[in-house]
Amino acid sequence: MPVLRLRFRLVSDTIGLMTATILSGKAMAKEIEAELAEQVADFVQNNGVAPCLAAVLVGEDPASAVYVKNKRLACERMGLESRLHKLPVEATEEELLGLVAQLNADDGVHGILVQLPLPRQIRSAKILDAVHPLKDVDCFHPENVGLLTQGRPRFLPCTPHGCLQILHRHKIDVAGKHAVVVGRSEIVGKPIATLLAAKDSHLGPKVCNATVTIAHSRTSDLPAITRQADILIAAIGQPKFITAAMVKPGAVVIDVGINRLPEGLCGDVDYETVKENASAITPGPGGVGPLTIVMLLHNTLQAARGLEN
Numbered sequence: 001m002p003v004l005r006l007r008f009r010l011v012s013d014t015i016g017l018m019t020a021t022i023l024s025g026k027a028m029a030k031e032i033e034a035e036l037a038e039q040v041a042d043f044v045q046n047n048g049v050a051p052c053l054a055a056v057l058v059g060e061d062p063a064s065a066v067y068v069k070n071k072r073l074a075c076e077r078m079g080l081e082s083r084l085h086k087l088p089v090e091a092t093e094e095e096l097l098g099l100v101a102q103l104n105a106d107d108g109v110h111g112i113l114v115q116l117p118l119p120r121q122i123r124s125a126k127i128l129d130a131v132h133p134l135k136d137v138d139c140f141h142p143e144n145v146g147l148l149t150q151g152r153p154r155f156l157p158c159t160p161h162g163c164l165q166i167l168h169r170h171k172i173d174v175a176g177k178h179a180v181v182v183g184r185s186e187i188v189g190k191p192i193a194t195l196l197a198a199k200d201s202h203l204g205p206k207v208c209n210a211t212v213t214i215a216h217s218r219t220s221d222l223p224a225i226t227r228q229a230d231i232l233i234a235a236i237g238q239p240k241f242i243t244a245a246m247v248k249p250g251a252v253v254i255d256v257g258i259n260r261l262p263e264g265l266c267g268d269v270d271y272e273t274v275k276e277n278a279s280a281i282t283p284g285p286g287g288v289g290p291l292t293i294v295m296l297l298h299n300t301l302q303a304a305r306g307l308e309n
């Protein structure tokens with residue numbers, strides 16, 4: 001950093017103004033996509049087939065339809081095969097279990113993704129437990145969650161893996177730091193806390209070994225907890241929930257939220273005010289989101305490679 005900028009930064013830090021580094025996921029997703037496309041091309045050359053992701057969409061939820069379409073487009077860009085199975089909103093649990101069994105038995109399908117949320121009449125856990133663990137590219141099956149918790153993951157859950165990639169590729173060291181995760185969902189909060197606290201990571205010892213606090217809707221005096229965070233992960237599902245007053249000056253803030261407001265999409269972090277306080281921050285949207293799909297396709301390639309053995 002040039003001397004003048006450094007001096008400005010020191011002065012601005014002292015008076016409480018900070019120019020946060022913007023941790024954009026878009027450029028990074030492109031970079032990882034290029035790496036993955038090469039690996040997929042190698043796989044196709046060696047095996048004569050492309051890794052194949054089967055997506056299951058039940059009902060007409062517009063947001064889910066967009067997510068599934070984006071996954072299909074990403075498969076096309078990176079050379080994977082994608083299949084879409086649509087069931088009507090009134091589909092029964094038995095029908096969906098039947099489809100999952102069919103995909104489990106199909107050797108041409110390497111990864112299975114059942115888009116959530118599912119309609120009310122279907123118990124999500126019943127369905128997710130039925131996906132074959134070796135095709136569970138979301139890492140939702142209890143066997144895969146268990147392996148992750150024991151520190152020997154088969155697959156990494158996609159959104160948490162996206163967060164780790166952001167930290168790793170921006171050279172943000174979390175070892176020994178206090179990470180506060182706000183949110184305890186099965187998809188993001190719990191697994192990201194597990195990964196940050198782990199002894200080891202495939203990305204190296206600097207993106208794990210954190211001291212981790214999980215905070216949630218029943219946490220007393222939440223701002224007092226979040227203000228202790230060196231690394232703050234927001235995964236609450238409430239628009240602009242994390243305000244500047246909840247963030248320690250100089251903290252790194254990762255916003256996992258994607259919320260729909262009448263004026264457009266926003267994250268769980270009040271970006272405009274928090275960026276004045278943080279040393280680095282993901283924009284929401286455009287932060288972790290773009291990486292999630294790439295990580296899903298990474299897992300699909302891994303699932304396909306597993307079948308080589």
Ligand code: GUN
Nearest residue numbers: 113114115116117138187
């Ligand atoms: N709905 C919202 N996020 C996800 C996800 O990561 N996986 C699946 N299967 N459904 C989702």
